[in-house]
Amino acid sequence: MKHILKVMLIAILALTTLNADTRLQKIVKKGELVLGTSGNMTPMTRSINGGKDAVGFDIDLAKTMADTMGVELVIKVIAFDKLIPALKSGKVDIVISNMTITPRRNTQVAFVGPYLTSGKCLITKKPSLASAQKEELNKAFNKMVVIKGSTSEEFIKIGMPKVQAITVESEEEAINMVRESKVAAMLTDYPVCLSVVANNPKDNFIPIPSTLSYEPIGIAIAPQNTHLLNWIQNFSVRANKMGLFEVLGKKWLGK
Structure with a gap:
């Protein structure tokens, strides 16, 4: 009897896990996309209102993502070296903060991009x-x-x-x-x-x-959030085809 109950419990837990909402579905249900950004790299991200808000290329990109999801964007200004820990712990949903896609960072989080290349x-x-x-x-x-x-x-x-x-x-x-x-x-x-x-x-x-470095800038997502990762990948392709990055580039970076 104990063995049967144990098997039933495992089956119930498995079904619960399968039916659990993905991170993207939770974002949509809650109505908020939480962005982590450093706010100290103008014109990509700059904090305002005492660090309670931010503006810049990256912020406009995140706002467009939130609008496309049909949710509000919540901005959390966090020190640059604390952004990846905040993402891994679930404090933020995504990081857009002029962050270079490096092999070391990519071992900790997933990236979509680059949406911009720099040096x-x-x-x-x-x-x-x-x-x-x-x-x-x-x-x-x-x-x-x-x-x-x-x-x-x-x-x-x-x-x-x-x-x-x-x-x-x-x-x-x-x-x-x-x-x-x-x-x-x-x-x-x-x-x-x-x-x-x-x-x-x-x-x-x-x-x-300098021409001594190649800086591919990307959007960081916690690696377990595959549904959210897939959505951002598809959003980025569509945004690129529709000229969003060009529009934001002209607004924040000039010609």
Whole structure:
């Protein structure tokens, strides 16, 4: 009798699991898509209202996704290096935050994309760096500031090991360090680089694009959420065919 009851219990649990809503279905039922974003990489994502909201290319992309699902977008501004843990724990449904698809990150979460490709760029006030080769940049006195947990931090460690990488949480802090000559440069992604230069004309910042890196930017999803992953894949294909990324590019990145 005990054996029969045990078998019945296992069967009931199996049926319950099969009938459970997927993450996407839960999002639709709840009426909310929860986005995780760092809010510190203008023009892709920038926090406003004291960190309670955000604007940018990535935010508009997420809002379009939410509208297409028929739900409201809930934005959670989280430090960049805490985004993947927040996704894995279920605190957020997706992460869109100028996040590069790297092999290491891809072992932890799934990605859809890239929806944009970028590269590294230096922001400096030193004209001498503008014409410097990689070997010249890789000097101990060339301190560079980066966003903590970003691929820029990893890029310096691997590509310019002699350079001291100063990590900060916010874009504003990084810009101030360049402005006050506390570092030789800020290393960031190309769209962010252009935005910083355009929004701070009085500082005479010099952008130095690099061809030394390839930055495929993607949408991160917890790996177990296959239904949500499938929906975002199909949404991205449709959005690309309909010109959404081009429209957002013109709005936030210019020509």
